[in-house]
Amino acid sequence: MSKKILVTDDEELFLSQLEHTLSSAYYNVILARNGADALSKIASENVDLVISDFKMPVMDGLELLHHIRERYYHIPVIIMTAYGTIDLAVSTMKEGATDFLIKPFSAEHLNFVVGRIFNHQRVLEENRMLKKRIEERYSLSNIIGKNxxxxxxxxxxxxxxxxxxxxxxxxxxxxxxxxxxxxxxxxxxxxxxxxxxxxxxxxxxxxxxxxxxxxxxxxxxxxxxxxxxxxxxxxxxxxxxxxxxxxxxxxxxxxxxxxxxxxxxxxxxxxxxxxxxxxxxxxxxxxxxxxxxxxxxxxxxxxxxxxxxxxxPLRERVNDIPLLIDHFVRFFNTKLGKSIKGVSPFALKAMMDYSWPGNVRELENVLEKAIILQKGDMLETIEHPDIEDTCGRENGQSNYHLPFREARNKVIEEFERGYISNLLEMSEGNISMASRNAGIDYKTFYEKIRHLNIDPSEYKRPA
Ligand SMILES: Nc1ncnc2c1ncn2[C@@H]1O[C@H](COP(=O)(O)OP(=O)(O)OP(=O)(O)O)[C@@H](O)[C@H]1O
Ligand SMILES: [Mg+2]
CATH class of the missing domain: 3.40.50.300 (P-loop containing nucleotide triphosphate hydrolases)
Known part of the structure; x- marks a missing residue:
């Protein structure tokens, strides 16, 4: 939708020139002959920007600016004048004008100034939306659970x-x-x-x-x-x-x-x-x-x-499992472009019987994987080494299903990955500094990074 600009000036000829320039740039232009006229139009139309002359009969540009700042603080205002001095420009900006144009100015300059203001507004709006989304993400309504x-x-x-x-x-x-x-x-x-x-x-x-x-x-x-x-x-x-x-x-x-x-x-x-x-x-x-x-x-x-x-722990709030499943199914449908309707009663029961030693994170991961692999529109079975055959709700250690060596290696690998990543984080990807801090030699450290498939360049910060 094109932006609506209100232009106000007491010089008829100048006004129509501005109207021509701005309409050619696909803006929607409204005209006013003085400040009072401008105010009544702002009240009835959704104006995105005001460009006003400084000297006008009935109500001048400065007074109009004051009224706009009081009632419509979000509308940017450009003040134009033929008696341009730096002092006047500065004092007008101090009163809240967004920008200043000294007559005569070219069509290019006008379009540049107007474009800059709308760009700036767009960035602010995007920031506001982003912040709102982050707030929503962490608002309590996004933490699932009626337990x-x-x-x-x-x-x-x-x-x-x-x-x-x-x-x-x-x-x-x-x-x-x-x-x-x-x-x-x-x-x-x-x-x-x-x-x-x-x-x-x-x-x-x-x-x-x-x-x-x-x-x-x-x-x-x-x-x-x-x-x-x-x-x-x-x-x-x-x-x-x-x-x-x-x-x-x-x-x-x-x-x-x-x-x-x-x-x-x-x-x-x-x-x-x-x-x-x-x-x-x-x-x-x-x-x-x-x-x-x-x-x-x-x-x-x-x-x-x-x-x-x-x-x-999740096993102490089993009643939240169906809600969490529902939440993650919807989340991953959006993220992965899928349209899974839900889980079968069989899979739901299996998941409610499982002890979830990794709690909600484990549930989230299991569902993500299941949704990625699923071809139909219902999750019939859940692929997980423990899920179908857990009987009790004892707090199982997730590695107990593995042979000793494998379990031990898994724990060690998890530790090494966290430890090394953090050292690289601290050294900003500098391997020799990280290996010194770890107290192991460069070669051993380097081998570990390779073995764990860690990319040190990911930790470098942009200069
Ligand atoms: N009640 C909940 N509703 C929705 N998502 C949840 C809920 N609880 C946890 N999650 C999700 O589960 C994952 C793990 O949660 P989180 O990282 O907060 O756990 P944690 O207790 O900090 O774990 P750790 O002790 O390992 O650091 C995250 O993706 C989080 O968004
Ligand atoms: Mg945590």
Whole structure:
């Protein structure tokens, strides 16, 4: 649909020239002879842009601009004048004009200025839509589950999100801890500020320390340049400390100080930095057991545990399985361009009987694979080594169906992949730096990367 431009000027000839220029560029043009006339037309038509002369009888351009800014703040306004001085241009822009044209101007210049404004508006609109989509993604209505424990969790999230309270989220792997954390951030007043996630389990102590707090150039062997930490980067926003149970004792002390005082120092610096961050921590470990064994500090635990959300494993909310299946079937239909109607009663029963050690993530993955492979419009059977023959709901370890060697290799491979990827992330794809940090020689490290099919170039950041 073509954009509607209202042009207002008291010079009849000039007005018709502008009308001709803009209509030739396929804009829909409306004319007004003075400010008052313009205002009444803006009230009745959906105007996208106003181009107004500065000097006009009845109501001049500046007064018109004031009225538009008061009532229709979103409509851009270009002011034209023959008495153009830089001062006048600046003061008009200060009053809220979007741009300024000095008469006489060419048709090309007019089209350029108008085009620039509409382009800018389009970018803003796209940004707004994107943000809205992200907010919808993490709005609570997209977290599926009618199970009462889940309902209580949503309630807690909506009450707690707008506050700055520290939240501790615990639960097995794949239960939705990440999703809930993002929901807390998205429903807080910090939603337009950074959301920064740090995986405390995948880095060595010194790497994690500099990741969190930043470091000064030369503060340790590989500190080639100064780097700000995640706490600093997240200022005003939320820091999500995932796998908090993996923090070493010395980092636990440092984190405690951030929680208590919102202050810290970069590694290798004496300067104290203050930040305003909200902290959310998550873990799939039993922190209470770690407390008993003295692995986790009590004072830190109490600081983190202001609000505690315990997400139940999927096998404890079997009633949500049909809803989740429905949700993922629709999601993957859209993503993969399929039109699967649902799952057969047989497959549904098999899935409801299964213990889902990988929880919702495992269900999501199983469904994605099934939908990719499915030719008909119903999922009749689900291909999964454990699904059809699980009888109980015992918390099965997902590797128990494998022979010992295979199971062990699988665990090792999973670990190596995470560890190496994170080192490459830290070194921005630099293999020698990553291998030094891992404490293994370049050749062995390189072999592992190849074996795991990891592409180091993916970790390079654009210059
Ligand atoms: N209630 C839910 N509704 C819809 N999708 C969900 C729900 N819970 C989890 N998911 C999806 O399951 C996957 C795993 O969830 P998430 O990453 O939040 O788990 P997690 O608890 O953080 O796991 P881990 O401990 O392994 O980090 C994600 O794709 C997430 O979108
Ligand atoms: Mg997670």
């Amino acid at each position: 009462h424990k889940m309902q209580r969790i949503y309630e807690t999230v909506s009450i707690v999100a707008p506050t700055d309270a520290t939240v501790l989220i615990t639960g097995e792997t794949g239960t939705g801890k990440d999703l809930l954390t993002q929901a807390v951030h998205a429903n807080s007043h910090r939603k337009d500020k950074p959301f920064v996630k740090v995986d405390c389990g995948s880095l060595s102590e010194s790497l994690l320390e500099s990741e969190l707090f930043g470091h000064e150039k030369g503060s340790f062997t590989n500190a080639y340049k100064q780097r700000i930490g995640r706490f600093e980067y997240a200022n005003g926003g939320t820091v999500f400390l995932d796998e908090i149970g993996e923090l070493t004792t010395s980092l636990q002390v440092k984190l405690l100080r951030v929680l208590e005082e919102k202050r810290f120092e970069r590694v290798g610096s004496n300067r104290t930095i203050e930040v305003d961050v909200r902290i959310i921590a998550a873990t799939n470990r039993d922190l209470k057991e770690d407390l008993r064994q003295g692995k986790f500090r009590r004072d830190l635990f109490y600081r983190l545990n202001v609000i505690h959300i315990e997400v139940p």
